[in-house]
Amino acid sequence: MTRLRRLRELGRDKGRDVTVSVSAASGIALAGSVSVAVQTHMLLHWSDVAIEHERKAWEARREAERIRDEAVPGQGLPLELELRASMVAIAAASHALDALYGELRDVALPPAIAAKWKTNPRLSPPRPRQLRETLKHGFRIAAQRWEKELDTLFALRDGAVHPEALLGEPQPHPLGVNTAIEYVVYRCETATEELDLLLEILETCIEQPKPALEQWATSMRPSLERLKSDRSSRG
Helix, strand or coil, rough: CCCCHHHHHHHHHHHCCCCECCCCCCCCECCCECEEEEEEEEHHHHHHHHHHHHHHHHHHHHHHHHHHHHHCCCCCHHHHHHHHHHHHHHHHHHHHHHHHHCCCCHHCCHHHHHHHHHHHHHHHHCCHHHHHHHHHEEECCCCCCHHHHHHHHHHHHHHHCCCCCCCCCCCCCCCCECCCHHHHHHCHHHHHHHHHHHHHHHHHHHHEEEEEEHHHHHHHHHCCCCHHHHHHHCC
């Protein structure tokens, strides 16, 4: 069962299908009903989540700096707040690119490749490679662009979603303390780097579409400008 079919079935469990009966004021009756199909851009929802939690990660850093600088007796640095917000921001950036791939795959990729990856997901290449292949076919983008950056982003996502309990030497944190490696990896600077990558990819796609995706790029331009404005206003 495909994910889309499963989502539709879940939606039916929550409420009835939407149908619209149409009749004309002139007295001409139209029998039957019209089915309404709707779609939402999960790409944009996850981008919003990434922007929101990047802001929260930096807020947590500033609060920890205040506590450190004021040397509040008995109050430790709340590193976990920055960690949690950064993990969500980083994961959300990767989920947004997952959603971008889902939007573009069937339009951008050659049909044989798209069908193969849909029917045999376990035999498909890793998601960063799938995404790069989709971008290469859909936009005027070099095949190897963002190769290292996407591998890093999805490795960070996998490390947060599928963590391993490993002991290791304490590592230096920008706040001037030594702590577990997770607090050093998942911090506000990393969240910003990965959100920068997401927005760079979106902007490049919108600016350099191939003919099949020109309409998509035009329709997405206002959403990208809104994301950039939201990010700068929350800074």
